[in-house]
Amino acid sequence: MLPRVALGQPVMTNHFHLFGPVHLLILASVPAFAIVLSKASRQSRASARWIRYVLGTLLALNELVWYAYRLHFEGFRFPEGLPLQLCDLTLWLTVLALLTLNPLAFEIAYFGGLGGSAMALLTPDLWAPLASYPTIYFFLAHAMVVACPLVLVWSKQAKPRPRSPWKVFAALNAYAAMIGVFNAIFKTNYLYLCAKPSGASIMDLFGPWPFYLLGVEVVAVVIFWLLWLPVH
DSSP states (O other), rough: OOOOTTTTTTTOOOOOOOOHHHHHHHHHHHHHHHHHHHHHTTTTTHHHHHHHHHHHHHHHHHHHHHHHHHHHOOOOOOOTTOOOOOHHHHHHHHHHHHHHHHHHHHHIIIIIHHHHHHHHSSSSOSSSTTSHHHHHHHHHHHHHHHHHHHHHHHHTTTOOOTHHHHHHHHHHHHHHHHHHHHHHHTOOGGGGGSSSOOOOHHHGGSSSSHHHEEEEEEEEHHHHHHHTTTTO
16 A cells, blocks of 8 residues: 655655554554444444444545545556555455445455454555654554454444355455456566565565465464454
């Protein structure tokens, strides 16, 4: 979701320390935010509905502002500037789940969003300084994609259906296959299918391409199963 370099802006030192005080504060704030809003949502159906609508609207507006920002500084970039990453998919499905409580949208948002965006929060692939809009956007968008499904689950407004982890796993692999074809045609690297991120990530544990892809598949199955345990 985050472009490497925006036109018209100098490349600056990141000054972000992995698992430093600021990073740990960001990570701790996500479940705290979800707990507060899930408790507020349990007050009444009206409050639950309005919290969902506000969250969905804010998440969508935050993303649209980001698109406008990128368009202003970079122009329209094809093929590498499209919103095709897993986080882009789960973000818009999170918006749909918040506004409609669509079961499939919620399940992909829950398993894919918590699994993918939580990993992005743990090992962020950043290029801009910490106190800059791109980095603030990165953490805000990914944090909301993690927190919002938790709000829906903890407030008992949504729950994954039986066998949903495996259905979501199959759906995301189908999406990855389509993106793989796009990557092959246009020489892009969406979903990091062709190369690992430049920064530290869990993919580094599984060796070079294509072995890290198999490792990610195994990790995804484990994460989906762990996310399934407390809600089935």
